[in-house]
Amino acid sequence: MTSSHFAELIAYAQAHTGPASERQGSFITAYFENTDPDEIVSRGPATLFAQANAHWRLLDAPRAANTPKIRVFNPTLAEDGFVSDHTVVQIVNDNMPFLVDSVTMAINRSGRTAHWIVHPLMSVARDANGSVTAVSTVAAAKAAGRSDPVESLILVECDRIVDQAAQQALVEDLKSVLSDVRGAVVDWQPMLARAREVRAACERATQAPEKRDEAIAFLAWLEDRHFTFLGVRDYDLKREGDNVSLVAIADSGLGILRGPVKTAETRLPPEVVALMDSTEMVMVTKAMTRATVHRPAWLDYIAVKRFDDAGNVIGESRFLGLYTSTAYSEPVGNIPLVRQRVTNVMNTSGVVPESHAAKSLQAILDDYPRDELFQIDAATLADHAIGILRLQERQRTRLFLRRDPFGRFTSAQVFVPRDRYNTELRVKIGNELMMALNGQSIEFTPMLTDSPLARIHYLVRAKDIAPQNVNLAILEARIAKLAQRWEDDCTAELLRSHGEGNGLSLANRFANAFPTAYREDFSALVGAEDADMLASLNPGAPMMVKLYRPLDAGPGILRFKIYNTAKVALSDSLPVLEHMGQGYWMNIRTPSSAVQRLCGYMTLACNYLPIPICHQSKCALKTCSRKPGAARLKVMTSIAWYSIPRWMHAPLPSCVPARVISSNWVLPIARTT
Structure with a gap:
């Protein structure tokens, strides 16, 4: 926050807090001390003061020991002194690790986005009734020689929640998450002590030295800031015939596993039974639940076998948690197991x-x-x-x-x-x-x-x-x-047809040159055939045409393709097709959408092919009862198209559409001078 905006906010607070200005002034100073300056500038002193004042009321209210205060609301001017497009979440809790990450995870897990987060740490002195008597930054309290408890305040603006029941559901979820955080933090040292006890038990085990020593080293490695312990519980191994299961030991849970057991007995599949009977002393996998503390990842599950004096497996100690960032960056040669x-x-x-x-x-x-x-x-x-x-x-x-x-x-x-x-x-x-x-x-x-x-x-x-x-x-x-x-399928077909030498040459020339619209309408096999046709064009034979019947075409439907070393304009080609036998045996069917797609083929093909070759298709020719045979039709169409000098770049300026007369194969070409 810039000094001018900060001074403006303090002046506004002093003018509106009355007798409590000194106490609340220090609170507001601490509240926005590390806030994003852009947010401060965009909101203005009135809104900022109202937001801090609303959180002050939550802080000043008596709070039971080891219990958070949570409020989820849509602010109003009448009650809160400000309005917001978002729902506001305000929390007061004892300061401890993982709070902000875990709260943000809970909000995101509900399908909502956190738009703004403010997280001041306050040194708070309270009287016997729990009301606030003094508040300041942690640094200011330390400088003054005070050792008041540090409390964590969290403000989150998230997507708006209209339904009251949904707001209350978020409150309950946050209570559960903060309870998990407290359990993991409070039981941190007891969980480390349990890990050391398990490691000491492994040292007394009579297993193969190479397996035992690696297991002991792995547990020591975990304790050395490579694993965030979130929960631990012991289990007994139970065998009844072919059924093998793990039974939770009551009151052995710590951290997030403290309290009543949710699944008292778990039957083990054969693969896990084989692991229990193997010489491996440590099993590592992923749990079926996501972490509610610290990181939104699936919990890591580490099971260490427990043995009796005879060396038989009698159960396991199960640790749940998350590997730390140093564990992921550690060289593999330094990680036991x-x-x-x-x-x-x-x-x-x-x-x-x-x-x-x-x-x-x-x-x-x-x-x-x-x-x-x-x-x-x-x-x-x-x-x-x-x-x-x-x-x-x-x-x-x-x-x-x-x-x-x-x-x-x-x-x-x-x-x-x-x-x-x-x-x-x-x-x-x-x-x-x-x-x-x-x-x-x-x-x-x-x-x-x-x-x-x-x-x-x-x-x-x-x-x-x-x-x-x-x-x-x-x-x-x-x-x-x-x-x-x-393109890969087209290349494969060209290689199959021409061998690696010529096939690669054609693929490099044509496989990536066909435009997207062409690839959507024609298979790669057809593309390989068309590449062959285009490759055969040369100055002596600059144009080829193809009239064909697609496999999926309806009765009487034909397709016509033009291959040319020069661009053939749509405005030149369509009139020719329209008048080739009009009223006799052939009519062209070109809806407006088809014309647009055809135009796209013509333009894109010219732009993307590595040589100035045009490739047009999608002209659907519908024949009537007076049509000639398919072979004669192909020959007649080819003769008509090749006979028009404009396609061959002859000096004649233009031509009128040709008319093909099927009875005597006469091909009159009318030209203008």
């Missing part, structure tokens, strides 16, 4: 150390989706990494799938040529994956680098359970078809 898998891939891939292939494989592993590296098993990682490496030898569309052991989602990495990647293709591939993988929702993360291939990482959440036996080859072929452009 992950580094073990990466080393295994490098050793089993067969690449020569320090070779180009080895460096490329290491780069692939470094750039591999980090969440996948935490969750994937060594065998699948090796298969995917080597498959990606082979794409450097043969660039093409590829698909790599990994199914979650619980069957809750499928991870899909799709590689497509970078020059073909766009939003439309990304959506089409996502829809294809949703259908094939029983998807309920889908998320994507694209990555475009200097590589000729673009990578899109999809996470497809299943409706009930993710399919196990997906035909990867068929699904990959369907995705490759989606990534195939009209």
Whole structure:
């Protein structure tokens, strides 16, 4: 805020607060201290004072300990002293981490946009009744030697909420979110202590040293600011015949898992039972719920096995949270468990150390989706990494799938040529994956680098359970078809017809030259045929025509195409067609829309083809009962068209339309002088 606007606001506040001017003046100073100056200038002192005053009333009201005050309202002049096009959310809460992010997430999750956020931190002194006696910035209180509690005020303007019930629903959602934030913050140290206890228990386990040591190192790595612990709970393993399940231990929850258990017992699928019986001590996956605290991501799920004195698995300690930004930027060689898998891939891939292939494989592993590296098993990682490496030898569309052991989602990495990647293709591939993988929702993360291939990482959440036996080859072929452009199909047909040498030459000349309107109406196979016709034109034979019957044409419908090294104006060509046998055996049918499209073909073809060649079509010729045979008709039409000197650039200035007489094949051409 500029000093002039700030002074104007303070002067306005002092003039309108009366006896409380000193106390509220310091409040308003602290309230807008770090606000966007553009917002301050655009709103004016009267509106700003009214907004701060409304929040002051919420702050000054008594508040129960450890409980937020929340107000969601549409301001009015009579009650609030200002009006707004948006709904206003005002919150007073004890200061703690994650507040603004979590509140904004809750508003966005309701389908609304946050248009303006103000978040001042206040040093607040209260009397025995909870009323405010002094308020200032945290820095001012510290300078004055006061240690009053710091309270967080949050103002959000979001999309307008007209319905009172919807406003109250947002209030309840915000209360739940702030309760989760408080639980995660208050239980932060107890959750860290639980993690240390679990790590100490792992040190006493009698498992294989290489597995045990990596698990212990991974837990220590998580504690070292690489994981935001949001919740923890212990579970007992229950076996009844072939049924294996995890049973939540009451009162073991901390953070967002504190309180009553929502799902007391969970039956484990065979894949998870196999993991429980394996030598792995730590299992990493994604939970089925999104975080309500800090970041709107799916919660990371880390399960550490619990053992009895005999070394048998008796349960797990489950940690929910989010990896920190440093975890995503950490070199893979520094991350326990992950580094073990990466080393295994490098050793089993067969690449020569320090070779180009080895460096490329290491780069692939470094750039591999980090969440996948935490969750994937060594065998699948090796298969995917080597498959990606082979794409450097043969660039093409590829698909790599990994199914979650619980069957809750499928991870899909799709590689497509970078020059073909766009939003439309990304959506089409996502829809294809949703259908094939029983998807309920889908998320994507694209990555475009200097590589000729673009990578899109999809996470497809299943409706009930993710399919196990997906035909990867068929699904990959369907995705490759989606990534195939009209130009690619045309090029493929030219290569098939002419071989690689001549085919590539024709493809480079014509495949990208056809305008969009042409590609919408004609297949790539037809385009390849027309490219052959256009390529055959030369100064000695500068024009060709084709009269043909499309496969999908109705009775008596023909199409006529002109290929020319010079532009043929629509105003010149249509009169000729209109009078070729008018009243005898042929009538032209050209609605206004068709004429416009034809004109577009003529203009665009001339502009985009690499040589001055015109290619026109879409003239629908409707024959009557006196028509000659198709072969004679084609010959007669060709003779008529070739006989008009104007198309051949003869010196004659113009011509009148020709008339073809079918009875004796006479072709009179009338010319003006």
